[in-house]
Amino acid sequence: MLRLTWVQPEDLLGHELRQAAQDGREPSAVAARWRAAGGPEAPPRAGASPRPASRYLRLLAEDLLDELSELPSRLSDAEPTDLPGIRALCPDWPTLRTGPAPTEDRLEAAWLGRAAGCLLGKPVEGLPLTGIRRLARSTGTWPPDAWFTARGVPADLLAAHPWNRRSAATSLAENIDGMPEDDDLDYPVLNLLLLQRHGRGFTTADVARLWLDELPAGRTFTAERIAYRNLLLGIEPPHTARHRNPFREWIGALIRADMHGWTNPGDPAAAAEQAYRDATLTHTANGVYAAMFAAAVIATAATGAHDVHACLATGLTVVPPGSRLARAVRHAIRLARTHEDFDTVVDELHATHADCHWVHAVPNTALIAAALTHADGDFAGSVRRVVSGGWDTDSNGATTGCVAGLLAGSPAALPDHWTAPLKNRLTTSVGDFNGIGFDTLAELTHREASRP
Template identity: 45%
Template structure:
């Protein structure tokens, strides 16, 4: 299968370790998503504003969910759902599309197997995902599906969001079910992504899936990043941005200087575009230095699409360390329960989702 950097196929991972890593991926994704959700508005919640809020609330260094806003604070308006995703208010995960898409991807694999088609992905969207719970490229593709268009036209017709982050946030399940096999993970993610995205939007999904698959077996996160880049065109802007971020880290720049540099290099793309978010995510993974809390905290503090980036960083970090090593302040408030807009899945247990994912990984 072309495995590199010492990676090996799933058959060499003991089942108990695989189960712990997959549960870590699900738990980390949900925790990272919840951490970033209150400040998900990248044009308002800049990196500087997020850190100002954390200083105001005495939450630096950030080692737990965001604190609630202090009475009378102005200029720090959180998203409307903030009460359900700040310290002391979390009682199970609140609904979010970043988690809905992982659940729907799991449903696609359970229903159609690993030979699923892009058309079948679209069918599951129409059957199980409410239209108003989709956004940007996914909403455009959903509308196109409902109007009778077929892939790849669903991605290109009247869709100005083709390179935004939506396909990347759908990719995790393809990594979780392809442990140690980034080539396969990227192939699965591509088949899903082309329903709604093109170019760097598709490459973002392939990169994220390969990164998560690599995280199971690579010796460190930098090796996982290097392996994931082998699965997308070396000359695409996404690959160049990830490599640039890795080079800045290796050159000894601190986290803040790296993000300032990359913000200048990706200026004008907008806060939901795949490329600048990949820089924030890559920096969070590298400067997180293998520590779960530090990884998701730095990623969310990096701004832009905070809940999506926090979710992907949490997935990678959770796979790396396993569920048992995730600090309890992240996992315990989730109560092993997921709110979801996906038909038939609201209230599902995180452990159940992980067990179903492991069964798929073992059947591959």
């Protein structure tokens, strides 16, 4: 039986109840009605529950999703989604400025860093923190300073904590043969195509049309899959981000931010605004802030003139300071500066964000900031720390690897054991880019970054 993930109303309802509680609405009455009717909890890790719901429960879930969307939020003033509202809350919003395009070498290091970080995190994506630690320690690689491997892992441990089903065949050390397809690499390629067609002045509607033309629906997940469905229902942006979309504050918009930073070097405000137009197709509030934060960090790192701490500080200037995301990032940076042992930092973050889903933007963005801070921006140190922290390991590894790759400045500055297995080859389903080299991607990105 086909159980389509991330779209079935009976599975969305549980996620929406949690999202409502987190974003300042009061969902208890709706939750009581759902439970009284026998409605299930949200699937804790997978995108679909194992068995279909009755027709009655599905119809009830649809009604309750709409009812929850109408509830007022006590956080709306501190966490707006409209850009003027965001800017009004940011007293240190960066002034518009421009810088020279990053060199092709620096951009290639960023592409390679993104790919390597993603690939390291792929086999353990979605696993609980205890499982990741036990798997790595069983082969003597903790924190993970080499690719994960099944060689030498006890059978009972693999039974208790199986590798990510989609990724093990292409991302364990014994299986790596170039960079396999992953949405964390598809989206930067897609945004390269977006800029080639529309330039930096693209609109959210341009993003939507490009997705429908070039992005297979089956390659979308969580908020992106919901938005894609909404587009096919005739719903236009930005309502695509809100209609029956409990994933609107998850990590999807953040993983699309790199290209916006790469093509606005030294201009974090422009990078954030570009990321905003992309993000609001699928996300609201903290989901949008995460993308803006990442784009501003990357735009600052792309100049090669700032250390990682200045980059992270700049990223915070485009995020409302009273938002959950800003508070989480500041807390994570403080922890990273306080504790010598990064496992202690991770344990504290997991305790603090225990109520968040493992794909939510708030804890994952905090973990990225903590890893970069604790490793002082060093590539290998940053990537292995962020993947060791669990949650959305491949996405976090990708964003962290991009920032640290930019700071490293060239492919030669990245350890060969992280880049050689990539074989300068990316698998992707986007456009005509399948099999493209990272050097060619860097050249094409440099062309867009150099555009007037």
